[in-house]
Amino acid sequence: MTAQIVNDESSEWDGARFGREESTGVAFGMDMLQIVFLGVGMVIIVVCVVAGGFPGGLIAAALTAGVFGAIGIPRIFGKSLLTWVRVILSSQSRKRTGQNEYLPEESGVDVVVGDEGIELSPELEVIDPPRRSEDTGRDKKGRIKPLKPGRLLLPGEFSELLVYQMPGGAAFAYDPVAKEGIVVAQISTHKAFGLESFEDQETRLRAWAEAEATIAGIDGVLRVQMADQTTIASGSAVLDHYEQEISNAQTVVDPDTGETVEQAGEAIDPFLHQSLVDMLVAAEGRPVHGMWMAVVLSQTKLAKRIHSAGRGIRGFMETALVAMGAVESALPESGTEVVRWHSPRSLAALVRTAFDPAASVEISEREDGVDVGAAGPMWARDSLATFASEGAIHRTFKVSEFPRSQAQLGFLQNFIFSGDFRHTVSVYMKPRDIGKALKTNERSKATWTSNATLRDKLGKQTTLRHDRQLEDLSQEESELERGHAALKMTVMVTVSAFSEEEMDASVSQLKTAAARANCELRVMYGQQDSAFMAAATPLGRLNI
Structure with missing residues (x-):
């Protein structure tokens, strides 16, 4: 019979984990481009309601809200749909112009x-420029x-x-x-x-x-x-x-x-x-x-x-x-x-x-x-x-x-x-710079607090992902205070x-x-x- 010895000693790396991808954004995890886009949508909705009256204005406002919300709110692979549209249009533009x-x-x-691609001329010979021995x-x-x-x-x-x-x-x-x-x-x-x-x-x-x-x-x-x-x-x-x-x-x-x-x-x-x-x-x-x-x-x-x-x-x-x-x-x-x-x-x-x-x-x-x-x-x-x-x-x-x-x-x-x-x-x-990193951490915490306040006022339920962001920020601050690079x-x-x-x-x-x-x-x-x-x-x- 053999006995297995288990090492119960704690390790300094126990509980080591990495923070999630940042998604705090300007408000509700949305970046500035999304905020501006949705702001424009809100202006158009107000104009529709005031100018169109009932029920035509409300219907137009509802359709506008649906279109702007469907385009401005979603995030795909960490980027907003608006950002993806910009990336794709830029790629297509470069392709059309040959860039x-x-x-x-x-x-x-x-x-x-x-x-089928490119053919090179067979006479390819590159010679280093001569250098003096001195x-x-x-x-x-x-x-x-x-x-x-x-x-x-x-x-x-x-x-x-x-x-x-x-x-x-x-x-x-x-x-x-x-x-x-x-x-x-x-x-x-x-x-x-x-x-x-x-x-x-x-x-x-x-x-x-x-x-x-x-x-x-x-x-x-x-x-x-x-x-x-x-x-x-x-x-x-x-x-x-x-x-x-x-x-x-x-x-x-x-x-x-x-x-x-x-x-x-x-x-x-x-x-x-x-x-x-x-x-x-x-x-x-x-x-x-x-x-x-x-x-x-x-x-x-x-x-x-x-x-x-x-x-x-x-x-x-x-x-x-x-x-x-x-x-x-x-x-x-x-x-x-x-x-x-x-x-x-x-x-x-x-x-x-x-x-x-x-x-x-x-x-x-x-x-x-x-x-x-x-x-x-x-x-x-x-x-x-x-x-x-x-x-x-x-x-x-x-x-x-x-x-x-x-x-x-x-x-x-x-x-x-x-x-x-x-x-x-x-x-x-x-x-x-540690000082700048701490200030960035403080700003991120302030943004998180502002978002949390808005969510409470609007009656939105707090999610575990949202709470985890604050844990990540607190962990980063603790590590910086302990002297980590x-x-x-x-x-x-x-x-x-x-x-x-x-x-x-x-x-x-x-x-x-x-x-x-x-x-x-x-x-x-x-x-x-x-x-x-x-x-x-x-x-x-x-x-x-």
Whole structure:
């Protein structure tokens, strides 16, 4: 007979839950557009009653009230019907004017758009501009010497991004319009969170919370994007990584032969080693997970520091180097570390594979990445529910509802490991000033109180959902008062496929994973281009 020991110790994460999607609105959960629309309806109703008399005026008023109420009151997927009408009309207008389709103007590549998509000319060769060997990145006084930047040829507003190379080889993407700088790190986790004990998971989560607070507290940080991308890498690339890990493994001296033996690969189990090698040699591509962290810095907020560091782009890069060091030192305690900061070419490779998933195998075999000028798509088209590029179609979702009951540690892994199909999960962290966050919380509470007073006067019954909103606001205030970092979190998921059938199958797996995580997914209708850029590319652009 065996006895099962149950751990009755309480956990600091007991009762942890996320607030519902905000629906307080201006009044009764309605936004300003709804209030204005219904206000216009009320004016028309009064005019009908006064001018039409009885019974014609009352009938006209009743019909007007029905029409305005049916259009102005309903909310679908968190948005009012009026907002959806505006989104659909905007999408149709862009389609009629051809603004939903993108062709690079400066690529120098001949393209022909036919009924089945796009055909590229076979003479596509992009060569990096030559750089002098004496370009060390700094002058004799130690100041950064910015080299000529490359331009990312991307759809719409994203084409303004310029990519510089900083001392040490890291890329610095600069947006001269938004006045933002972006640095991107390749990150890795050296522990398996799902295989650890609950106590160890708690420890890592506590360390990660501290790391988030530290990064959010770095001067000038606007947004942080943390992403995990399930992609396809060549079998040869995985084999090279495996052989490198063997060569880096610990060694021991065989007491019988006196030879030095590596404690990995064939020395441990020749059969399994050879089986893995044969499988990787035969495999064209295998699903792997790539992780990155994009840190977006504000040039405006860092103006004084940039001025003292050398002004202009030179001073901005010096400031970015300091922020990068702070990020590197904040992560290790949580089991996460910065492997490297992406160079311009490796950053361009990430962007390129986002638009062209079919090229993942080929690009993974290149050690030097992709030229910045060739990172963007040769063709892209935006529609109401999808974004298409280079023969692939993409659909982006937003996690609109997080677990409403007890949230399990690591629940987002259900999205990351939802299946062996191309998808990217991006978590955005937007720091907020604690004082401003508390004031926003107070205003939301005041709005809730006003709505509750109006509901009482009109005799409307209080619902549990309405009461839960106040609980969420009180919980947020309590957490801010306890010293938690004021962060606004957004989670986006992009699924990529090469046919509608493949897309439907992958989305079905994703929705099943969302149900297991007790979350709700929402398609970003009418915003697929911006949503794709936010979720699938490492540029930290959250413009939705």
